[in-house]
Amino acid sequence: MPPKDYAQTLTFATMVASKQGWKLSSDPQFLKDLVEGLATNWNRYGYFLCPCRDSDGSREADVKVICPCAPSWKDVEEFGHCYCALYINPAFAASGKEPQSIPDRRDQF
Ligand code: SF4
Numbered sequence: 001m002p003p004k005d006y007a008q009t010l011t012f013a014t015m016v017a018s019k020q021g022w023k024l025s026s027d028p029q030f031l032k033d034l035v036e037g038l039a040t041n042w043n044r045y046g047y048f049l050c051p052c053r054d055s056d057g058s059r060e061a062d063v064k065v066i067c068p069c070a071p072s073w074k075d076v077e078e079f080g081h082c083y084c085a086l087y088i089n090p091a092f093a094a095s096g097k098e099p100q101s102i103p104d105r106r107d108q109f
Helices: 006-020 028-045 059-065 072-079 090-095
Strands: none
């Protein structure tokens, strides 16, 4: 897999958010850290392993935590954001609430 730089990875995250009708984190430093984490994981593993989770050793084992992860749709719907809080429900963003720690529900999906 060719490596991905920060700009390419930000484009990926922006496209995911746009396709799903989500917003990206409005915290510039937090967004930068997460996008850098995604890029690092791509360049390390060859796929966009969630930047907030550890690899279980293979793409097959990690399949539910490749961004956008399996629980992300329900997490954004129910909690207002994904596990990392990279992707935000627009209604949650408009509410002015801050993302909270949410359970890792990878095994439920
Ligand atoms: S929690 Fe899911 S959707 Fe959010 S950054 Fe991690 S893998 Fe992507």
